[in-house]
Amino acid sequence: MTADLPPIATTALPDGERVPVLGQGTWKMGEDARRRDAEIAALRHGLDLGMTLIDTAEMYANGMSEVIVGEAIAGRRDEVFLVSKVLPSHASRFGTIRACEGSLRRLDTDVIDLYLLHWAGDEPLAETIEAFGRLQDEGKIRHWGVSNFDPGDCEALFALAGGDAAAANQVLYNPGRRGIEFDLLPWCQRRGLPVMAYSPIEQGRIARHPALAAVAQRHGATPAQIALAFVLRQPGVIAIPKAGSSAHVAENRAACALALDDADMAVLDRAFPPPARASALQML
Numbered sequence: 001m002t003a004d005l006p007p008i009a010t011t012a013l014p015d016g017e018r019v020p021v022l023g024q025g026t027w028k029m030g031e032d033a034r035r036r037d038a039e040i041a042a043l044r045h046g047l048d049l050g051m052t053l054i055d056t057a058e059m060y061a062n063g064m065s066e067v068i069v070g071e072a073i074a075g076r077r078d079e080v081f082l083v084s085k086v087l088p089s090h091a092s093r094f095g096t097i098r099a100c101e102g103s104l105r106r107l108d109t110d111v112i113d114l115y116l117l118h119w120a121g122d123e124p125l126a127e128t129i130e131a132f133g134r135l136q137d138e139g140k141i142r143h144w145g146v147s148n149f150d151p152g153d154c155e156a157l158f159a160l161a162g163g164d165a166a167a168a169n170q171v172l173y174n175p176g177r178r179g180i181e182f183d184l185l186p187w188c189q190r191r192g193l194p195v196m197a198y199s200p201i202e203q204g205r206i207a208r209h210p211a212l213a214a215v216a217q218r219h220g221a222t223p224a225q226i227a228l229a230f231v232l233r234q235p236g237v238i239a240i241p242k243a244g245s246s247a248h249v250a251e252n253r254a255a256c257a258l259a260l261d262d263a264d265m266a267v268l269d270r271a272f273p274p275p276a277r278a279s280a281l282q283m284l
C-alpha cells in the first residue's frame with residue numbers, strides 16, 4: 001500500500017529518539033458512538049501507512065477518545081508512539097499522577113510515550129514537572145512536554161529545575177496561523193525542541209482556500225495536502241491531522257510526497273503573509 005509513497009521522515013526528540021513527522025490526531029473521536037468503527041478503522045489504516053504517532057488527551061470526549069485509541073492500537077502497541085495530555089486543572093503534584101493513571105487505563109496500556117501539559121494553567125509548573133519526573137521513574141511515561149506554551153511560557157519552563165527536559169511543545173500551526181514562525185518556532189528549533197503542529201488543516205476549514213487550491217492544482221494534489229506540506233516544510237515540526245475516514249487518512253499520508261517550491265511559497269505567502277512582528281499565541 002505504501003510501496004509508491006516515500007517513507008515518512010522522522011525528527012529527533014531532544015534525547016535523540018526519532019519520531020515520524022506525520023501522525024494522527026483524535027480530537028472529536030469518541031463523541032458519537034455511530035462513528036466509532038470508522039474512527040478505529042481510520043486510525044488502524046493510518047498505522048498501516050506508517051502514521052504511528054497518535055495524539056490524544058484526557059479532555060477529548062471526556063476520555064472516550066483515549067478509549068477509541070486504546071481499541072485501535074490493541075495488539076499493535078509496539079508500533080505506536082502514543083501521546084496524551086493532562087488537563088491543567090489536574091496538573092498538581094498528585095493530580096497529574098491520578099490523571100495519567102486514568103489515561104493509561106482508558107488507553108489500555110502500561111506506558112504513554114509522550115505526556116503533555118495541555119496548556120499552562122493555575123497549578124504550579126514546578127509541581128507538574130515533579131509529577132512528570134515521578135511518572136517517568138515509575139515507567140508510566142517515557143517523555144513529557146507541553147502544549148500551547150508561548151515563548152514567555154517556554155522561558156519560564158526552562159528556568160525551572162528540570163524544565164529543560166521537556167521533549168515537545170504542541171501548538172496551533174497551519175498556513176493561516178503563522179504567528180509562531182516569528183518567535184516560538186525559531187526558539188524551539190534553536191533548542192532542538194520539536195513543535196507538534198495541531199489543527200494543521202484548520203479543522204478542515206482551510207481545505208477550501210483558493211490559494212491552497214491553486215498550489216494543489218500545480219501538484220495534482222488536494223488543498224489539505226498542501227496545508228500539510230506547508231507545515232512539514234519546517235525542520236523539527238510534526239503534523240497531527242485528525243481524519244475520521246480511511247480516505248482522508250490516505251490523502252494525508254500522501255502529503256509526505258510533496259515538496260513546495262519557491263513559486264508555491266510565493267502564492268502561499270501572498271495569501272497568508274508571514275508574520276512581521278510578535279503576536280499572542282493563538283489556540284483552538
Ligand SMILES: NC(=O)c1ccc[n+]([C@@H]2O[C@H](COP(=O)([O-])OP(=O)(O)OC[C@H]3O[C@@H](n4cnc5c(N)ncnc54)[C@H](OP(=O)(O)O)[C@@H]3O)[C@@H](O)[C@H]2O)c1
Nearest residue numbers: 025026027198199200201202203204224241242243244248
Ligand atoms: N493541544 C491542543 O490544544 C490541541 C488543540 C487542537 C487539536 N489538537 C490535536 O491536533 C489534532 C488535529 O487538529 P484538529 O483535529 O483540531 O484539526 P485538523 O486535523 O486540522 O482537521 C481535522 C478536520 O479536517 C478533516 N480532514 C482530515 N483530513 C482531511 C482531508 N484530507 N481533506 C479534507 N478534510 C480533512 C477532518 O474530517 P474527517 O474527520 O471527516 O476526516 C476533520 O473535520 C487533534 O485531533 C488533536 O489531536 C491539539
